[in-house]
Amino acid sequence: MYILTLITAFITFLAIGNSAMAPPQTLLMSAFPPPGVSAFGNFTPNGTSVSVSVKSTAQESSLFDFHFTGAGLNTSAGSTNRVTGDSVFRIGSISKLFTVYAHLLHNGLDRWEQPITNYVPELLDYARKFGNGSRIDNVNWEEVTVGALASQMSGIGANYALGDISGSSLPFSQYGFPKLDPTDIPTCGAEPTQPPCSREVYLQGFVKRHPVFASQYTPVYSNTAFHILGYALEAIAGDTYENILQRDVFRPLDLNNSGTHTPRAGLGVIPPDAMEWDTNIGDETPSGGIYSSANDLVNFGRNILLSTQLPPLVTRRWLKPLAHTSALTFSVGAPWEIYRTMSNITTGRIIDVYTKSGGYGSYACLLILIPDYEISISILTAGPNGIVVNYVSEMIIQTLIPALEKSAKEEAAKILTGLYTSETGGNSSISLTVDDGPGLVVESWTSNSSNLLQTAEEYLQATGGGHINSMRLYPTGLKDSQICQNQAAYRAVFDLSTEPGSTPRVFDQNVNAWENIDEVTYGEISIDDFVFEFDSSGAVMHIEPRILRSTLVKV
Incomplete structure (x- = not known):
């Protein structure tokens, strides 16, 4: 159902007739705003091409595809005449x-x-x-690590020459700027009309730039940072x-429409007047020079989530924030741009959305991974209105996340919830919903x-631990597969209410549930330790509250 919602929203918003999926629009128009209008922004759609793909790790086929061909594509320059x-x-x-x-x-x-100078030693040589x-004028390159560069924590400047306006024809002296020496x-x-910088010129020029932060x-x-990481990768x-x-990425992952040329x-x-389509940016390619398609990009994201090439441990470490920003809902990874939202966008549980944006001239793109749902989304746009990518991504996320959360709950209700009882008697049971x-x-x-549950409540009351609002089981990521046996570990978390009152707290005790996991044990086994066992079809056979040293069979 949520796929149909996405389709109808796109069709109406873009007001197009050449999309990959176009149900009859006459019944939809009365329920949606006028063409080109949305709650997230308005635009004239004809000039901007859009290509979207959504995939899950659970299946190779797409959950959703949408492709729109903007008007006036430059076929004389080699453009396709239909976006797929x-x-x-x-x-x-x-x-x-x-x-x-x-x-x-x-x-x-x-x-x-490790210091980046281990792999790009010229940085230290040129700095000296x-x-x-x-330390105000010069980057301390011996402190700059490979990981700092990858996570935008190096403190170095944004670019060497890119963005330097001194070469333009503006009369800077009339605006109070000093006259520059030609060597500066x-x-x-x-700019696109200039050749790419050689490695020597680039690094010598950049080390003269002042650091931004420590x-x-x-x-x-x-x-x-990524220009330099490209050099380091070549050395390694x-x-x-x-x-x-x-050799290592495109071919093994069958990303046949991705490349550096x-x-x-x-x-x-190729939109009209897109002069940057075939611009060679030389050694800046590791930072922004790759070409790709919606299908390739969504498959790349899917393979990241599946740990197709990387060890799962490396993937789990990679998909983590490494620094916070001044915004409560935005953090930075390597080089992930991480947004935090709620499962119903404004209410519900917290969902982390891992993204990487990209823009180059007429092109604006976004890769989105949602690890909680194991979903990969690619959104590529090309045309005069690059902000379209923001509108499209917002529409997708605000439609998709609540639908995925609802679907996940329905699946959990179907497979995991219900009454589990002991087959050996003793009036033991657990009921999940x-x-x-x-x-x-x-x-x-x-x-x-x-x-x-009453025993746990009495224990908390006696120890000043508060009142139990609910007890909930959460997956741990720990799974084991043996012959005729598939197990998944869960941990119980007690939602507690402690001190009464509505005054906002900085040190909110309700956020400290993570400190209480595995804290109370009975005979060296935690009271919150649970294991589900599934049959070969994926149906639950039984649950084991491990503190009780017994299993309960699903009724």
Whole structure:
């Protein structure tokens, strides 16, 4: 049902007739706003091409595809005349994700805390040659690690030449700017008409730039960080960046429409006046030069979630925030841009959304991973209105997350909830259900006719631990598969109310549930330790509250 909701929302919002999925619109228009209008922003759709794909780790086929061909694509420059899931876009800074992924394939976590100068030694050489030793004027490159660069925590500047306006024809002296020495004006990499900078020129020029922050102080976005990581990757893998990605990433994952060079004619999406389509950015490719399609990008995200190439431990470490920002709902990873929302967008449990955005001229793109639901989403746009990617992504997320949460609860209710009882007598049972909150709710739990929830309540009252609002089971990520046996471990968390009152607290005791997990044991086994066992079809056979040293069979 939620797929139909997505389709109808897109069709009406874009007001198009050439989408990959287009149900009759006449019955829908009265229920939706006028074409090109949404709660998230308005735009004229004809000029911007859009390609979207949504996939789950549970199946190879897409949950949702949407492709729209903007007007006036430059077919004379080699553009496709119809956008599909295999049509190629420039993905800009999503390239950074591929760079870090390639590092991880080459034991990147082992090098995370090593100085970048171990792999790009010129940085230290040039800093000594051109610097004055001041920590205000010069980056302390010996403190900058591989991981700091990957997680935007290096403190270095954003770019070398890119964004430098000194080479433009503006009359700067009339605006009070001092006249520059010609040697201070970049002659490469500042604009598309200039050639890419050589490694020597780039690094010599960049080490003269002032640091922004001390390393590991606070996140600051840097394209140069990934430019340098590209050099480090080449040193580690002993090959060119292009060959490394082709050999280790694109070919093994069947990303056949992804690459570091301009694709063949007829495959790409080239909007009118998109002069940047075939611009060669040279050694800045690890930061923003990769081409890809919606199908390739969504499959890349799906393979990340599946740990197809990386060890699961590495994937779990990678999909974590490494720094907070000034926004309560936004953190930074390596190089993830991580948003926190709620399962019903404004209410419900917290959901972490891992994204990487990318923009290059007329192209604006986004890769989204939602680990809680094991969902990968790619959104690629090309045209004069790059902000369309924001509108589309908001529509997808605000529609998809509540639907996925509802679907997950329905699946949990179907498979996991119900009454479990002992086959050996003794009047022992546990009853599980779901509600609007997170996890599985323990409605009742008895052992040998004793009410264990009441026992837990009395224990908390006696020890000043508060009152039990609910007891909930949560998955731990621990699974085991043996012959005719599939097990998954869960832990119980007690939702407690402690001190009364509505005055806001900084030290809110309700957020400390994580401290109480595995805290109380009985005979060296925690009271919150539960294991489900499934048959070969995935149906639950029984649950084991391990503190009771017994199993309860699902009725």
